[in-house]
Amino acid sequence: MTENPSPPLWIYDTTLRDGTQREGLSVSIEDKLRIARRLDRLGVPFIEGGWPGANPKDVQFFWQLQEDPLKVAEIVAFCSTRRPNTNAADEPMLQAILAAGTRWVTIFGKSWDLHVTEGLKTSLAENLAMIRDTIEYLRANGRRVIYDAEHWFDGYKHNREYALQTLEAAATAGAEWLVLCDTNGGTLPHEISQIVQDVVKANREWVMGNGEWVMGKKQLPITNSQLPITNSQFPVPQIGIHTHNDSDTAVANALAAVMAGARMVQGTINGYGERCGNANLCSLIPNLQLKLGYSCIEENQLSKLTEASRFVSEVVNLAPDEHAPFVGRSAFAHKGGIHVSAVERNPLTYEHIQPEQIGNRRRIVISEQAGLSNVLAKARSFGIELDKQNPQARQILQRLKDLESEGYQFEAAEASFELLMREGLEKRPLFFEIKGWQVHCDLVEGKESTSALATVKVTVNDKDILEAAEGNGPVAALDAALRKALVNFYPQIGAFELTDYKVRILNGHTGTAAKTRVLVESRNSHQRWTTVGVSTNILEASYHAVVEGLEYGLLLHSQAEVALNASS
Numbered sequence: 386m387t388e389n390p391s392p393p394l395w396i397y398d399t400t401l402r403d404g405t406q407r408e409g410l411s412v413s414i415e416d417k418l419r420i421a422r423r424l425d426r427l428g429v430p431f432i433e434g435g436w437p438g439a440n441p442k443d444v445q446f447f448w449q450l451q452e453d454p455l456k457v458a459e460i461v462a463f464c465s466t467r468r469p470n471t472n473a474a475d476e477p478m479l480q481a482i483l484a485a486g487t488r489w490v491t492i493f494g495k496s497w498d499l500h501v502t503e504g505l506k507t508s509l510a511e512n513l514a515m516i517r518d519t520i521e522y523l524r525a526n527g528r529r530v531i532y533d534a535e536h537w538f539d540g541y542k543h544n545r546e547y548a549l550q551t552l553e554a555a556a557t558a559g560a561e562w563l564v565l566c567d568t569n570g571g572t573l574p575h576e577i578s579q580i581v582q583d584v585v586k587a588n589r590e591w592v593m594g595n596g597e598w599v600m601g602k603k604q605l606p607i608t609n610s611q612l613p614i615t616n617s618q619f620p621v622p623q624i625g626i627h628t629h630n631d632s633d634t635a636v637a638n639a640l641a642a643v644m645a646g647a648r649m650v651q652g653t654i655n656g657y658g659e660r661c662g663n664a665n666l667c668s669l670i671p672n673l674q675l676k677l678g679y680s681c682i683e684e685n686q687l688s689k690l691t692e693a694s695r696f697v698s699e700v701v702n703l704a705p706d707e708h709a710p711f712v713g714r715s716a717f718a719h720k721g722g723i724h725v726s727a728v729e730r731n732p733l734t735y736e737h738i739q740p741e742q743i744g745n746r747r748r749i750v751i752s753e754q755a756g757l758s759n760v761l762a763k764a765r766s767f768g769i770e771l772d773k774q775n776p777q778a779r780q781i782l783q784r785l786k787d788l789e790s791e792g793y794q795f796e797a798a799e800a801s802f803e804l805l806m807r808e809g810l811e812k813r814p815l816f817f818e819i820k821g822w823q824v825h826c827d828l829v830e831g832k833e834s835t836s837a838l839a840t841v842k843v844t845v846n847d848k849d850i851l852e853a854a855e856g857n858g859p860v861a862a863l864d865a866a867l868r869k870a871l872v873n874f875y876p877q878i879g880a881f882e883l884t885d886y887k888v889r890i891l892n893g894h895t896g897t898a899a900k901t902r903v904l905v906e907s908r909n910s911h912q913r914w915t916t917v918g919v920s921t922n923i924l925e926a927s928y929h930a931v932v933e934g935l936e937y938g939l940l941l942h943s944q945a946e947v948a949l950n951a952s953s
């Protein structure tokens with residue numbers, strides 16, 4: 386039986402061009418190069434690098450890539466058509482795009498008559514000439530051309546005949562791809578579907594025309610069958626799609642276009658882009674590859690998609706969207722007890738794909754929504770085998786629910802939950818006991834910083850220790866005093882660091898009687914953990930979170946020692 390090969394589909398990434406049009410996103414040349422190389426490794430065939438001539442950074446970026454080119458991907462330079470009533474050869478922008486030295490260029494032009502008369506303030510005929518001249522000029526200079534039909538869908542709805550003429554102008558001039566853009570992002574999937582089908586049909590009819598103009602049979606100035614992306618498979622220009630997310634349908638629109646015959650999909654990593662963003666490639670690629678059977682990137686690269694998404698968010702300095710489909714931290718996080726119970730039996734029950742296929746992982750969340758299955762799954766992740774019939778398991782679940790109703794939140798403080806569970810199972814080691822503590826704050830009118838003094842009385846191995854320490858606030862002083870008291874017994878405490886401290890008022894309407902939840906994040910040289918404390922007294926809530934933070938660090942250390950001894 387011969388295997389049916391997956392139909393090819395070209396992914397075109399525009400993170401470095403349209404992605405950088407997102408408000409709040411700004412990248413250096415080095416950032417752009419790092420992202421381009423990461424996308425190259427991911428196996429994206431086309432990477433739009435920017436608009437050379439629009440800013441010095443993009444000019445430099447293309448020059449640097451000429452020195453040290455990408456390994457696989459085609460890097461593409463972007464530009465508009467020439468301005469009205471000029472010669473393409475005299476346009477500085479077109480000189481800049483040639484100087485970028487790429488094999489492929491993308492030119493955007495106007496499809497909507499309103500934009501021609503109102504935006505460009507020129508005639509419909511001149512706009513067609515601008516498209517044609519620009520592409521012919523670039524072809525004559527050895528470039529392969531992708532034509533982005535800006536506002537295609539709005540243009541089509543207002544004046545179908547003229548919109549089709551703009552595509553025809555691009556195709557006759559030698560564009561190899563005609564990319565239909567939903568620039569304003571207002572089109573819905575059913576419209577995309579109908580319009581793309583119509584264009585694909587018109588494209589085919591042009592090809593089969595009466596010889597007057599036969600799209601695609603025109604002799605093109607260059608052909609290069611050595612290129613990884615060759616048009617030899619395609620005797621005609623192919624249709625592509627570029628969607629924006631203003632109606633929250635960018636991904637759905639791109640999928641609808643592909644199902645209607647588009648063969649190139651433009652989008653960005655994490656959906657970054659102008660206004661509400663572009664079609665998110667981190668959703669599109671797995672949908673196209675895993676569900677629709679298209680071949681977009683290598684399987685072994687698909688399993689690196691989550692890592693690539695996080696890499697890009699790190700480089701552009703934007704917090705990753707934890708709830709992003711496919712690649713978000715919560716994309717395969719199960720919280721409801723019913724879900725966890727079923728997922729534990731068969732993940733297919735509540736997962737649309739296997740998280741490993743795109744390099745993500747399943748997580749079980751612990752909270753008041755949990756059932757015994759969550760507790761058992763968490764216990765397993767802590768290395769504790771717990772049976773559903775064990776009454777202690779239900780007691781732990783009940784304690785968890787009681788504490789959550791008092792204001793605790795364990796989903797973000799798994800270290801505290803592990804300590805709670807170990808206590809319920811009588812497996813919580815006693816590293817130290819706190820007999821008492823005090824904090825004194827010195828608030829001097831007119832003095833900027835507060836000085837605080839904390840004293841703690843701690844018992845370790847039957848020895849009582851009394852220590853005091855100062856800090857620039859009460860929590861810092863308390864933390865310092867505890868460490869001082871414990872460090873001689875547990876020198877590893879010296880490597881623990883308190884890295885984050887978050888306070889949330891739980892029932893603000895009760896004024897100063899409100900409960901406070903404190904989350905403390907700590908770390909050692911290779912792990913991070915979070916603990917929680919709740920009280921009507923902010924200091925007491927902090928105290929509980931800080932003490933559990935130290936205790937959990939000691940627990941991790943002792944577990945690591947046990948593992949080391951067992952392996953040696």
Ligand SMILES: CC(=O)SCCNC(=O)CCNC(=O)[C@H](O)C(C)(C)COP(=O)(O)OP(=O)(O)OC[C@H]1O[C@@H](n2cnc3c(N)ncnc32)[C@H](O)[C@@H]1OP(=O)(O)O
Pocket residue numbers: 403406436438439440465466467468469493494495504505535568659
């Ligand atoms: C749909 C898209 O996302 S397209 C990409 C949009 N991206 C960007 O705009 C980012 C980069 N842009 C820039 O750096 C600047 O806007 C530049 C360098 C391109 C132009 O700057 P300026 O010359 O100062 O012009 P300005 O930005 O004010 O206006 C844009 C000009 O381009 C013209 N223009 C717009 N679309 C096109 C087109 N397809 N073909 C030719 N000219 C066009 C406008 O009519 C206007 O011309 P005018 O100044 O003669 O009226």
Ligand SMILES: CC(=O)C(=O)O
Pocket residue numbers: 403493533534535536566567568569627629
């Ligand atoms: C070209 C482009 O970015 C757009 O039309 O949205």
